Amino acid sequence: MKRILDHFALRRWLSAYLDSELSGERLKRMQAHLEVCPSCQLHLGEIRAGRELVMNWNSGVERQRTPSARWHPFPRWGWIAAAAVAIVAVLALRWWPLPSVQAMDVNFYAAQFRHAGYCVFPCTALVDTTLDALRASPPLPLQYPEKLPPGMTISRAIRYKTPRYEGVGLLFTSAGKDFWLFEQPQAAPLATNGQPAEEVRICGRRCTSIDCVQVHLVNWTKDGLRFVIATDLGKNDVESIVASLRRWKQ
């Protein structure tokens, strides 16, 4: 009778026994039961075989991070569905869910690029560049002056792309603090100018969540560009920087 009771009580613990996750009284009972129960011995053998299959699997292939290619078989009715979805998507574009301004974080994009080779939305491409390279072949109709404003240095320059356009980001250091300046085509809709924004448009979308990095939008339309400054600095600091940069750009 005890053997039958043990059989049902201990059977679910066979994997735990195999993986040395049992201890104390339950372990002793399992060892004693296995000696006298051929059914549990057989079951344990199958569990062990299944475990070894996975554990011995040459995971070297599996662990490689490879560029992936994908192909979706697409039946005829699928095209109709896709067309309907596309129409709805176009209509819904203005009311799309609101992303955070955090999506502009360049360090995150850079980390993504190192790992996966691409960015998450809204960034689709990001490359480091130099001011000299930008001067040589600007992606936007902008001429970069030879001299920076006093007290400012550029520690990083990037070119990025979103589904809508290409832009440039410059990481400045001024008064011991860093801030990003993003330049975007004038066509990119910006709702708020020159103020810390509670709700802004950036990368063509409304953003409502601003956490680590405050975003200041600057109504700066020289050469067909608008500018976005991402910084932790206060409003007065930003205004001073903007004045300095405006002189620099002009």
Added chain:
Amino acid sequence: MCGPQVAALNQAHHDVLFRFARLFLGNPADAEEVVQDIYVKLLEQRAAVPGDITRPWLYRVVLNACRDYRNSWWQRLGRGSVDMSALAILADSGATPEVVLLEQERAAELRRVLQQLPPRLRAPVILRDVEGLSYEDIALTLDCSIGTVSSRLNRGRTILARTFRGKKP
């Protein structure tokens, strides 16, 4: 969670997240998509993040994202992606095509069988036999008891063994 924190998470744990998602979903393209979705949710603060990030929390996030992805309208449309990583490996590695393809065949077969396991059995098998989590951590990840972890492993491993029994050369 702000950008630098997500970047740190990405650098420290991306491989683990991707590997688990790939095994759970069965192909790398879907896995990349799921992991990217996780980052976006974290960036947009649509997912709660604990102060101390643990492995069970990470796996739980991926598992939930995989389930969401499986339930998405695109997946329900039946558009499973085809894993063509064998071709990519062939292009990148110095191994002979025969060796690569044999390895791939075996890996693909096991992956296919893993996909046939119900998700509730597949997850503990991957977490234990590939990721090496303790039963306690698996129970935390799956939000179940340790006894349930053990019984699900029993069933998952048994199915794998029986499926492969007739396939050995």
